[in-house]
Amino acid sequence: MTTFSVCLTGTKYGCGGGGCGACTVMISTYEPASKKIRHYSANACLLPICSLYGAAVTTVEGVGSTKTRIHPVQERLAKCHGSQCGFCTPGMVMSIYTLLRNHPEPTSEQMIAALAGNLCRCTGYRPILDACKTFCKESICCQRKANGKCCLDQEDDLFDNKEKVSTSLFSTDEFQPLDPTQELIFPPELMRMAENQPKRTLVFHGERVTWISPVSLDELLDLKIAHPKAPLVVGNTGVGPDVKFRGVFHPVLIAPARIPDLNVLKYTNDGLTLGAACSLSLVKDILTNAIAEFPEEKTRVFCAVLQQLRTLGGEQIRNVSFGGNIISRKSTSDLNPVLAASNCMLNLASRGQKRQIPMSDIFADGVGNNTITPEEVLVSIHIPYSRKGEYVAAFRQAPRRENALPITNAGMRVLFEEGTDIIKDLSIFYGGAVLTTVCAKQTCQTLTGRHWNEQMLDEACRLVLKEIALPGSTDGENVDYKKTLMVSFFYRFFLEVSQSLKTMDPCHFPGIPMEYGSVLKDFKTRMPQSIQIYQDVGPSQSPQDPVGRPVMHQSGIKHATGEAVYIDDLPPVDGELFLAAVTSSRAHAKIVSIDTSEALKGAGVFDVITVHDVPAANEFYFSDDPEIIFARNEVICVGQIVCAVVADSDVHAKQAAAKVKIEYEMLEPVILTIEFSGSFLPSISLSYNCVFLIRSGEICIGGQKHFYMETQSMLAVPKGEDEEMDLYVSTQHPAIIQEMVAASLGVPANRIMCHVKRVGGAFGGKILRTGLLASVAAVAANKTSRAVRLILSREDDMVITGGRHPFIAKYKVGFMNDGRITAVDAKYYVNGGCTPDESVLVAEVSLLKIDNAYKIPNLRCWAYVCKTNLPSNTAFRGFGFPQSGLVTETWITDVADKTGLSPEKIREINMYKKNEQTHFKQKLDPQNLIRCWNECMEKSAYCSRRTAINEFNKQNYWKKRGIAIVPMKFPFGDLLTGKADHQGFAAALVHIYTDGSVLLTHGGIEMGQGIHTKMIQVASRELNIPMSSIHFCETSTTTVPNACASIGSAGTDVNGMAVKDACQTLLKRLQPIIKKNPTGTWNDWIAQAVSKVCAYLLCYNENCGQFSSCGLCSSIRGYNEYMDWEKGEGHPFTYFIFGAACSEVEINCLTGDHKNLRTDIIMDIGCSINPAVDIGQIEGAFVQGIGLYTMEELKYSSEGVLYTRGPDQYKIPAVCDIPEQFSVSLLSSSQNPYAIYASKGIGEAGFFLGCSVFFALRDAVTSVRNERGLKKTFALNSPLTAEQIRANCADAFTEMVREGEEGSVPVNIKVGL
Ligand SMILES: Cc1cc2nc3c(=O)[nH]c(=O)nc-3n(C[C@H](O)[C@H](O)[C@H](O)COP(=O)(O)OP(=O)(O)OC[C@H]3O[C@@H](n4cnc5c(N)ncnc54)[C@H](O)[C@@H]3O)c2cc1C
Ligand code: FES
């Protein structure tokens, strides 16, 4: 399915470990006995090709294509604006398509479940879900009632009636209907094969591995004798990652999926027996049916298992085996604790022997126990019916609610003496605690015979904490949190059972207090309801003029059909080599030796490239300290590139890279945290008179990985003459790639042609880091005279590249009793990593944006960029503002706490109000800031909801709600694009061809933000021709030289001006012809123009300029940005984007889990050129912001090794994390004189508003603390994870854990901050 075997490029490779869903395909199998075809989604990256014998695989190409017919799923995803960079889109299409093949009219619950295993880093999921909703049975109205209105009838009063607003970004009238009869049929030859061919053992021999697929149990048992060490492989989601990422090798693999005994489904007198090879999805369906069919009393075990299955992995992962999950005995199995607690039995077989053992036995002595012999296989699992007086429950808490391995989980069961609350039998099992599932056996024995009451509860918790000894943290996880969860889960079980006892006998059992009841309900992911409101174009605008309309992304359909080409999809070049980087495993060390002898002997290996192969510059000095291509003598972080292997395939290159031996001598110091670091530069400061001091505080803000779905990718192709080289790179800045590669090869820049078609997400991470990686590939291509492709694996990408800068901020804030802030004194410490990159600029921007939306009369701020032995941190959407703004809003909240006023009052009091100056003396008109704030207050119905939340919190003890509204002033400036390392300008080149078609190119990069779509809209308006006559091919240094980077929200502003300029020049030249024939068409005019110049001379004659024009934009409307750091004064920004967001959340105080209930965003983006694209940017950035502030946590070892290396460990927001109600409104009647068509650059601003969720969570925690009489002042750091929320909602359970820990050393040192 990959590019190189059958050239089907649609299926994408985002992680390789089953965690992102980019590689989703549909598998169809035919079962001759039932004559049924089964369709299911699977992650191609883990799917062994041999397991597909007899199955049909449908990739996105099979669903539809622009060459044949586009499928409704593809069409709607594109037209609903559900793709931005498009890298996740084929996977999304396949998940939706598979669901529709099985359920042509799915419920919204089924739809949302189908997408749980697919990640998107760009869109924020809302538009994807909009497309999904069009296939669902239910109404697509928002069902919002807070304003007493539904989204479908809000239009009238949302805005001033004079302004025409629209709430529709697409028209369902355009959609083709879904016609299930048009779908691909199951290949008849496979059906015949399944019916006619007797089932026989299949054996496939590969280069190193043999795959054996037996068809009978006896055969399987024989194979187990012959190959006792061979794993049984069904879904390969357990074995596959070990082989791919942990270097495990199995010469023989046995695939038992076709054996009937392992696929049984049998109801017996006492329960249900299910084959070990049944998929988890099938088990889910069977249990769902059984629950509907049998009396409640009998199905409590089924319900508890089903509870875990709902959130276990994503749909693709649930399509793997039941037995594999159990038998791996991993501590992260969500099923094992509940199955073991429920007395499930395992049916095992080996040659000549069958036996049944209690499931709990396999955990008796830890993971390595011999309860199951190597010759034994698990045939089936018996799940018993529950009995009268028996209660079962399962719990889990994970870093993300869905598609995330648990931090801790549990299965619990109690059986009472008949008619009493006396414990007859109790089982408690935990997962996530130690290496495998563990049983609190002694606790259960001690409690047998006891009444189910508070005393029992207290003792149970203390006993559990004593019995389950957790080792110190090895992977950055907090042991205290796990312990707290263990007792909190038991408490939750206690409540559940107490409530059930009351239902059974209300006279004898009091049940639980009313206000405790809500905690018994888990958070569920529902289909979000959303609304987007924008100002429509005026009635006088020509219907052909696309500016201001929600035009679909120019590549949207190609994203959805998989035809859009990314670097890894480029066809192989003859003789092409693959490159694998060898990186440092030490944070700071001298390189004593590099032994490449074993690597060079590897199959298919061509060469090893080191620093000695760099013809010219290995170090780049953008400031005093260098950026380095290959380490020379010394390494300064884990993940630094030491050398690289080039081989004939990706696999061979990686195998050989693992064989390179590097000897190190450790160097001191190894600095990983800000506290112990030095500084790159003397501090930067702005000084003002500080007059007052009342409150001081500190906040730590963790880093963030870009996690673009397309990892760093490049292809270097030497052209064989004049030292020319073509570079195809996934970058935001082709000019800097050209410059760095030319410098490293020692050739003039005019020999290096850098081409960028599109980028699968960048977010700031594909500039300097990409330049270094492209230089590695180019040096290898130069040395070998072959084309060299470098596609970083997700793991390498996470380890090698840096991310957003972690900050520690210390501040003092002075204020009056009435909430007026009079002075702020803040110091920022920024973890820059091992080289400068953009760190100093990030620090500068963070100081310039420190005021957010507030007028602070006396302000003193400092920023220190700290040099550490971590990978160099770099640009990331928002560029220092997300961190700086969070600090600001934190001291605002502190003032609220101290004065007893509400945070929104403090915000209002201190907000910029009239024309005034910022702290660096730039003029500011805050009118639209205030409008955004007021509209947000009104549209979110803040005041009434605040009252409702207070009421909810009074009535609920273990669940609390919180709400926060945050304003934003986001200064936009050319400061970044004009900086030394991004020197350049924007330019466009427009060609008109003799047939009237137009080829447009400009310096901007398409990375999902829709810049090409907007540029075509601009050209269409200027030339007055339809968008369909204009084509964009690629961004290249050959057409637009020295262009500035696509960064800082500036792409449309600067390139749009250049496109406009170029088009206007062309139109001016055509004027004489147009004047002569004013009623003619565009093609008439071009034909007349052509007749005036001799076509074959076009390229040589001076008239060639007639049909091509270059547009330039050297700065924005002549605005001269500057900043005098000595004086602390300047005009660093061109204009300001304003906004406000209100978010509401609900937290579970027992686990720290939370749910985003509702967000309302108002954003002033001037006159939007494309409201669909702009709203998409706001929502996508906002959801990324939720990631930074509440979820995405980087964990390092104390040696500086990153633990969080892929989607398994590093959780970016998924479908389950977006607000249940999500509305975005663009402020109407806003003009911006400084940018094209009065628009504003919007790529970054929405990010910061994600912090409204952070402060809503803080609000909820505050209400917990107030109710419990806990200390009023408390500090929260970012990300505000479940662990932190739980720790701040202190109660008897956290106290118990703390008591047990008396005197112990804290385990979770925040390495990396
Ligand atoms: C991205 C991702 C997310 C996940 N999320 C979760 C989660 O949230 N919760 C959770 O609980 N799990 C999760 N998992 C784990 C997943 O559920 C298991 O990997 C899966 O159930 C194993 O089944 P398999 O068919 O893929 O096993 P395989 O990889 O095919 O086999 C796994 C092991 O089981 C053994 N085995 C399999 N069948 C038998 C048998 N019949 N007899 C004896 N031995 C056998 C094999 O020898 C092998 O050692 C996740 C996995 C991934 C990759
Ligand atoms: S690439 Fe397969 S799930 Fe990520």
Ligand code: FES
């Ligand atoms: S559009 Fe989903 S990752 Fe870019």
